[in-house]
Amino acid sequence: MSAITETSGLTAAARIDLVLSDRWVAYPQGQTALQRLEELLRGAQRTRMPSLLIVGDPDMGKTTILRKFMRGRAPTFDAETGRSQMEVVAIEAPPEADELRLYGIILDAVGAPTPTRRAMEAERAVHGQLERLRTRLLVIDETNNLMIGTGAAQRKTLAALRR
Template identity: 45%
Template sequence: MTEFPHLYPAARQLAALSAEERIHRIRADRWISYPRAEAALAKLETLISFPERARMPNLLIVGESGMGKTMIIEKFTRDHPASFDETTGRLHMPVVAVQMVSGPDESRFYRRILAAIGAPEPPRATLAVLESLALRLLSELRPGMLVIDEIHSLQAGTIRE
């Protein structure tokens, strides 16, 4: 039986998949909308379309662990995928999302930015080189938004850090 008349049309297509494909789909992350998440996404949409100025507005999303903050970021990033412009030969990344390192380590942070934009990391680079490279590449990519997930990790260090 491959028609599944008792199922909704969208579910019929999934039911016709192989067992392996159905299991893979079941285990995958999926977006389940809820009002607070939609409000956060709407605010992010407003911020990404904001005209460039000296002091850009920002947003801090706070919540308990497991409340969906990272899922909101992932959904927003999926909704604004990177694209390659073949005429200019440039990559355009509307959103650059970075997972904050476990402590306030600038060198590791800049390495994470370079990894997020797909840039090779120079071997044995100093902090100044990493910072300069990350900032230069970000200025060339001109992302509409830089998202830093798990920013609370900055609190793990000492005052000097």
């Protein structure tokens, strides 16, 4: 039985909160996107990893797809080895194209400090952290933000994504 139909023991306010809360409603395009994300996550490691761009008008469910995909993907800790693992790292792109800020957001998402104000050192830190955490997939929401800013900043930020 769904959470919506199982409301007999709830107060009126609790039922209203339940009805108004976010929840996943399966639909073909969303299911296809989730399936593709799973394929990317489980795919073989390659020199140039495949990617997926989900495009749609505002409020069409792109972020909801990401949230659904991220459920149950919290970082794990192996007590025997003493190592953490974060198979998927999800971030929101900076509000405009900015290579250093992008690196900072990734480092923040994995709980690491941003070591410097130099992009090359921040890039090394990101690669080191993602490797240490055995990250297989980096998901970036609101990539449209990367088209804001100067042409040079956009090119640098997009090049950082390729690396």
